[in-house]
Amino acid sequence: MIGVFVIPMLSDNFSYYVYTKGNIQQGFFVDVSEPEKLTAFTTALQITTVSHILTTHKHGDHSGGNQSLATQIGSTLKIVGGANDNIPACNHPVNDGDKLDDILPGVEITCLHTPCHTRGHILYYLDSQEESKSDFTITQEKGYQHIQNINRCVFTGDTVFLGGCGRFFEGTAEQMLSALDRFGALPDDTKVFCGHEYSVKNLEFGMMAEPSNPYIKEWHSKFAEMNENRVHTVPGTVATEKLINVFMRTRVESIQRELVKSDDPVKCMAFLREFKNTGALPGSAKI
Numbered sequence: 001m002i003g004v005f006v007i008p009m010l011s012d013n014f015s016y017y018v019y020t021k022g023n024i025q026q027g028f029f030v031d032v033s034e035p036e037k038l039t040a041f042t043t044a045l046q047i048t049t050v051s052h053i054l055t056t057h058k059h060g061d062h063s064g065g066n067q068s069l070a071t072q073i074g075s076t077l078k079i080v081g082g083a084n085d086n087i088p089a090c091n092h093p094v095n096d097g098d099k100l101d102d103i104l105p106g107v108e109i110t111c112l113h114t115p116c117h118t119r120g121h122i123l124y125y126l127d128s129q130e131e132s133k134s135d136f137t138i139t140q141e142k143g144y145q146h147i148q149n150i151n152r153c154v155f156t157g158d159t160v161f162l163g164g165c166g167r168f169f170e171g172t173a174e175q176m177l178s179a180l181d182r183f184g185a186l187p188d189d190t191k192v193f194c195g196h197e198y199s200v201k202n203l204e205f206g207m208m209a210e211p212s213n214p215y216i217k218e219w220h221s222k223f224a225e226m227n228e229n230r231v232h233t234v235p236g237t238v239a240t241e242k243l244i245n246v247f248m249r250t251r252v253e254s255i256q257r258e259l260v261k262s263d264d265p266v267k268c269m270a271f272l273r274e275f276k277n278t279g280a281l282p283g284s285a286k287i
């Protein structure tokens, strides 16, 4: 089983430490922008070596700590990232479908190339060979949110957020549709760890885009309460995202009819992104 610690960085970024049950020393980090926060975490949890960083994409708020950690730790530090994404200090470039089997014992890690937010963006999907029958647990340990007993999970960077998706900086609506289709094809119980705490704002948008969806309202209240109690909203699940993430619902007929009067999901995706970017219905004057 997989365990994950959430390490907040910058204003609303999430970095993570990932390990397997019973072996907290042999783990990896995801998306490090502030090395000093990584050091504070390893000191607090008494983790003695930093051997791997998996980077979802090149943007500084996800990869800004790579170079100084590479300098500090040396060539034993493996920095994994998308082969065509210009990740700082990357010495282990990966492509779609690559497996990283030697990092966590008993866990298969698959790299999914999802170009759009950046051209080399990678999702990391982890599948544990040892299945737990009981559900995951969330506790606080030394000030860090700690999720245990995970059978499978995915680190989505800025491609998928809870209730939303990243901007199309280096890609198209068609590419985001295919990225979200791949994400949606993962098992329903896959836990979702995204790159930012945007959940409440995303669902505020979701309520505007699909006002008739009761799940969006329900989860908006849950997420808002979590934020008030200083609890991070991660992890989500693939099953819940299918219900509350409007960007994953571009094939739902009622949404298509309401927003674009067309059954083309690409058109619907482009419309939603534009709507979210501007805060106004595309084609109408900005409020």
Ligand SMILES: [Zn+2]
Residues within 6 Å of the ligand: 057, 059, 117, 158, 166
């Ligand atoms: Zn980004």
